[in-house]
Amino acid sequence: xxxxxxxxxxxxxxxxxxxxxxxxxxxxxxxxxxxxxxxxxxxxxxxxxxxxxxxxxxxxxxxxxxxxxxxxxxxxxxxxxx
Numbered sequence: 001x002x003x004x005x006x007x008x009x010x011x012x013x014x015x016x017x018x019x020x021x022x023x024x025x026x027x028x029x030x031x032x033x034x035x036x037x038x039x040x041x042x043x044x045x046x047x048x049x050x051x052x053x054x055x056x057x058x059x060x061x062x063x064x065x066x067x068x069x070x071x072x073x074x075x076x077x078x079x080x081x082x
């Protein structure tokens with residue numbers, strides 16, 4: 001895969017996420033984050049199958065959503081069991 005093709009895929013991912021997702025820091029609902037995580041996982045699988053390449057930004061964004069999700073779960077757990 002050429003550098004141009006990789007750059008195009010990376011730009012497509014950025015456009016897709018900016019149109020369809022809120023940034024992780026703006027998410028306040030755990031169900032919203034779970035939806036974004038599942039959609040992002042599907043997108044990663046799609047890129048793996050179609051192009052045999054996944055932009056690093058996809059994994060970075062997934063890690064950010066997972067971090068926010070884990071933090072929300074931790075806070076919710078502490079509220080219920082303390």
